Amino acid sequence: MSTRTLVRGGLVVTASDELHADVLIEDGRIAALAAHGSDAAARWTADRTLDATGRYVIPGGVDVHTHMELPFGGTSASDTFETGTRAAAWGGTTTLVDFAVQSVGHPLREGLDTWYAKADGNCAIDYAFHMIMSDVTPATLREMPLLVQEGVTSFKLFMAYPGVFYSDDGQILRAMQVAADTGGLIMMHAENGIAIDVLVEQALARGETDPRYHGEVRKALLEAEATHRAIQLARVAGSPLYVVHVSAEEAVAELAAARDKGLPVFGETCPQYLFLSTDNLAEPDFEGAKYVCSTPLRPKEHQAALWRGLRTNDLQVVSTDHCPFCFTGQKELGRGDFSKIPNGLPGVENRMDLLHQAVVDGHISRRRWIEIACATPARMFGLYPQKGTIAPGADADVVIYDPHATQVLSAETHHMNVDYSAYEGRTVTGRVETVLSRGELVVDQRTYVGRAGHGVFVPRSTCQYLN
Ligand SMILES: NC(=O)NCCC(=O)O
């Protein structure tokens, strides 16, 4: 049976427009937009009307970098697909692209099937997958085109974590060559892991074991060097490149220089690099462990370069790299040895609000907020215009956002399955009120009404910035 929902009275904000318009939703899709009070809007009837007066009506967020249930450092990320997608919905995100992981010595297929099984039937919102390649071999290179065909069109490689996810330059070049031939997009964790491991060993030998040394050994120059190298390898292979979780000013400069040459090089940063710093890593009593992630948090001075990069489009996407580990029992694995602290921060619920705060603070415009959090991630990873916008034909993934409400971010009130908030006590202006996923209510005026299993796997086309 056909269901019609009307969202009345709001300001529709997309990456390209701001319209005082009513939105008609039919059968899970946006059917039409019409100005408030217009004849067309007055004629519309619906089974359900949502009042958005005084609110923004925005596309659901598209978070293209999450790690639900990721096995890492002898433990696993604490959000499951069920808890993590619920928290994402609470925070106004309606699509995730998570990372399936290939185990060393095993086919990509096996890793991908494991991640399909983890997510299937458990997600409150729609999801897709990138593939982490931990073992680039002739066999896994042959699998890449098959994954592209089934809608898994991006592959993450690591220049960091020797012995775990690490690929050497030859492996990277080969994977980039296949990506160039098949339209796949290589996502790069750009840090010189071999050099970092030397510095880790030397720091530990000096008795430097606290979390803050994690930030000191993972030097900005080693992020910049790896970013530069990845760009040159991509040029040689003729492939596009997307650099994940950029945190260092020097790495932004490498991306900007490549883009000035007209190269198809893209960059993502994350809220933790925009709002947190090495001051957090230096918090006493091992509290700094809460902020251990890689690339690491940087001194505050780097933030200006990241904001500038987002304004100038040298950085195109803000995702979360949501990879939560509880302080108790998980982060604590690294007491006495910072290199054993599982890497990752929680944040899938906070991204849309923190970026709205950036609008309030004047770092970015309202439309740029939607561009970097919804539209561009969708285009970058082949989901647009099904996801990332409010336009006829798009999935009705819609958020009614109250730009005036204030809230205090806290582990007491968040919905992520993790015992701390990286933003504990921070007041932000703006709050998600209502969330629809394909026309179905997931959050209704701050009440959760979603269900595990509503979210489905979405196959993706290739990067939409290349043709
Ligand atoms: N970023 C991080 O610290 N953990 C997740 C894995 C990765 O993205 O490198």
Ligand SMILES: [Zn+2]
């Ligand atoms: Zn990474």
Ligand SMILES: [Zn+2]
């Ligand atoms: Zn990550």
